[in-house]
Amino acid sequence: MARKRERLDVIRDILKAVRENRKIKPTRLLYASNLSPQMFKEYINELTSKGFIKLDIDKKDKKMFCITPRGNEFLEEYKVIENFIENFGL
Amino acid sequence: MYSWIIENKELLKIFYGLIIALICFVIVLKTNKLFRLSLHKGIRYFRNAFFFYGIAFIIRYLFGAFFLDNPNYYFVINILFEYFLVMGGFFLLYSLLWKRFESSKTNYNSSLFNTKIFLFYFMSFIIVFLDYIWQTYYFMFSSQIIIFVLASVISYINYKKNGRQHKFLKLYFIAMILSLITWVLNFLVASFLDWNKGVLTNVYLINIVIFLLFLYGVIKVTGGK
Numbered sequence: 001m002a003r004k005r006e007r008l009d010v011i012r013d014i015l016k017a018v019r020e021n022r023k024i025k026p027t028r029l030l031y032a033s034n035l036s037p038q039m040f041k042e043y044i045n046e047l048t049s050k051g052f053i054k055l056d057i058d059k060k061d062k063k064m065f066c067i068t069p070r071g072n073e074f075l076e077e078y079k080v081i082e083n084f085i086e087n088f089g090l
Numbered sequence: 091m092y093s094w095i096i097e098n099k100e101l102l103k104i105f106y107g108l109i110i111a112l113i114c115f116v117i118v119l120k121t122n123k124l125f126r127l128s129l130h131k132g133i134r135y136f137r138n139a140f141f142f143y144g145i146a147f148i149i150r151y152l153f154g155a156f157f158l159d160n161p162n163y164y165f166v167i168n169i170l171f172e173y174f175l176v177m178g179g180f181f182l183l184y185s186l187l188w189k190r191f192e193s194s195k196t197n198y199n200s201s202l203f204n205t206k207i208f209l210f211y212f213m214s215f216i217i218v219f220l221d222y223i224w225q226t227y228y229f230m231f232s233s234q235i236i237i238f239v240l241a242s243v244i245s246y247i248n249y250k251k252n253g254r255q256h257k258f259l260k261l262y263f264i265a266m267i268l269s270l271i272t273w274v275l276n277f278l279v280a281s282f283l284d285w286n287k288g289v290l291t292n293v294y295l296i297n298i299v300i301f302l303l304f305l306y307g308v309i310k311v312t313g314g315k
Contacts, residue, residue, distance in 0.1 A: 008128065008130070050129060073127060074127050074128065077124070077127050077128075080124065080311065080312055080313065081124050081127065081128045081130065081133075083256075083311050084121075084124055084133065084308075084311045084312065085130060085132055085133065086252060086255070086256045087256045087257070087258035087259060087262075087307065087311050088132070088136060088185075088258065088259075088262060088307065088311075089186055089244070089245060089248035089252075089259060089262060090130070090132025090133060090135075090136055090185055090186070
């Protein structure tokens with residue numbers, strides 16, 4: 001049985017999906033994140049409040065998520081953070 | 091050698107405080123970077139533990155050296171040292187336990203204060219206050235022995251569970267056992283051995299080993315960046 005995704009894994013998956021697409025619609029990101037709408041909303045609120053992603057509105061008035069430099073930095077350091085948490089039992 | 095240590099003990103104490111304060115400074119700096127990115131609470135409490143340990147050692151061994159001849163100041167220094175040392179212990183234990191008490195999603199405005207950890211500040215105050223009233227260190231020793239018994243058990247469980255994949259868990263467990271030993275030795279030295287300098291020197295040496303173990307783990311995992 002696959003292990004349950006930890007919170008940091010979910011954040012990584014969402015950020016990866018946003019980065020790979022450069023700009024992504026909220027509905028597409030919801031599918032890519034594999035979360036329930038309620039959980040998705042919670043994570044998105046968290047990620048925007050932490051400044052990892054931002055919501056842009058394009059010329060056609062469509063909402064699109066894109067990754068911020070801070071979000072990129074998190075993805076680069078994700079392995080280190082994960083290793084640290086597991087090695088120190090945090 | 092032993093007589094040389096005794097002759098230069100005040101200088102060596104400053105050196106000892108400086109080493110541990112520097113180790114804490116590096117650990118806080120490195121873990122702070124990880125915390126700022128992840129806002130992970132375990133990292134936050136771990137970082138806070140070494141922040142308070144660092145402050146405690148700076149106050150006791152660096153500032154304290156200037157007030158050796160002034161009992162009033164030295165007494166205040168000892169109270170502050172005890173308070174920050176106890177706080178460090180609480181944070182270190184809570185970094186292993188926080189998941190049982192709070193959700194990872196709750197956001198706090200401040201890194202050092204929130205309603206949950208306010209309890210630590212209060213308990214530390216009570217411990218220091220009781221020691222002050224009875225003019226002992228026993229409340230600090232007892233609290234720290236309890237904290238490190240719990241931390242040893244938790245770190246042993248973590249090591250048994252994930253020790254094969256995450257090698258530092260073994261060293262973490264060893265560091266907790268060494269910490270427990272130093273607190274028991276402190277208690278014995280204060281209670282039965284009239285602050286025997288030989289045993290105290292060993293406590294200082296073990297303390298340096300413990301902090302170096304943590305520094306090694308932090309640098310190894312963060313890749314020395």
